[in-house]
Amino acid sequence: MNLSTSLPNDLPWSEQQAFLLLDGATLSDLPDRLKQLSPGANAVALYDCPSFTALRDISPLLVAIEQSDEAIFQFYLQQAHEEWGVLLFSPEPAHGVAQHLRKLLTVELPEGLPVILRLADAAVARALFGSGDQRLFGPLSCVVTADGVEVNWQQHQPRLAECPELLTPYRLSAEQNSVLDHADRRRVLLELDAHLLTHFPERLRGESVSERWQMLEQLETEASSLGLDNPSGLFYYANVMARLDGSPLSQHPQINRLLHNPSLQPIGERIVLAAELARQWANERGRP
Template identity: 75%
Template structure:
């Protein structure tokens, strides 16, 4: 399936107001982009409220749209696989929808501490609105989220005609919290996939993200076994393996010692050095 040409059918374009919720933290200069695409677009910044005014420049933007063939919707569809937006419908106007969504910007974790939610992240929205809690919908009649790994759309609708009031702060269940933890991991793997395709385009890879997913998970598991934990360390490990054409670094004695010999030097620094050494080795063999 091609996400850019395959929105679900029977969406209420002509009966209700459609909105795009776009992630200003992921899209650089989002307000300027929207102005260039649609100068008259009606937008509301979710962070335009007392608790978030310092972050307004990276706020999620709620944008009113009318039809699936207009420029903003086409822009969203072209990038749907990147999962930085959500399509929403409501019988209400933008302000009640924004007020409802602002209640979910900060949530309470099961242990009682507070956390921010990236509501415009499609995977985050998919976990929340797919959890079955009808209070989350409020004035929303349906949400459409893109799954960039499975390359399909998911439609989320309330089962009740009138949704119960959403409490503030909203407290995540144990199940929601565990699922959102996996969203963070999934986002890192998607970023890793984009990184590898950008910087190692000559590597033979499967055509779809779903087909490449086992390879990404294997890289993550191997990096974890070495004690690497941060996304940057995972990326250095992936670079190392790419420069080695996917073969184990163990036959290279200098790399093996660097990665496996106890050292006072942090493993994060050693994996960066190992990746640089592999790059040099590959260059000497005629690799780019």
């Protein structure tokens, strides 16, 4: 299945206003790119409010879509598998939708600590709107997200004609928090996939991210077992494995010691050294 050609047919394009919510933290130069694709587009920066002024350059953008053949929407469809956008429908104009979404930019964890949500991340949107809490919909009649791993689209709609008011701060349930933790992990693995596609395309097996997902999860499991529990460490570990290209660690005693022998040096420093040794080894054999 191709996400760009499998969008649900029953979406209310003619009855309601369609919007794209695009992630400015993932898409570099999102405002400039929007101007190039759709010069006259009506866009609202969600971070254009007092609490987020300093982050406005990476703000999620709420973009009104009049027709499904618009350039910005077609661009989104072609890249939907990267999960940096959400399709929304509402009977209300952009201002009302933006005001509602701003209530969800900062929420509270179950224990009361505030956190910022990346609302334009498709997995985050699925976690929220798939939780069943009708307050989250507000003026939204339909939330559509692409799943780049399962390669399908998911729709979420309110069950009530009028949704209860969303009061702030919104506190996540333990279940919502768990699903959002999974969404964070998913984002890291998608970013890892993009990294490997950019730097080691010849080493990847599988035409799609869904076919590569098991390999990505295996890299994460191996890195975590070494104590590499942050994205940077995972990426360095993936670089090591990609450059060794199946060559067993037993044939690389220096790298093996750095990864597996007890040491007072933090594993985060040792993985950087291991990645450099792997790069040198690959270069000596004429590999990237």
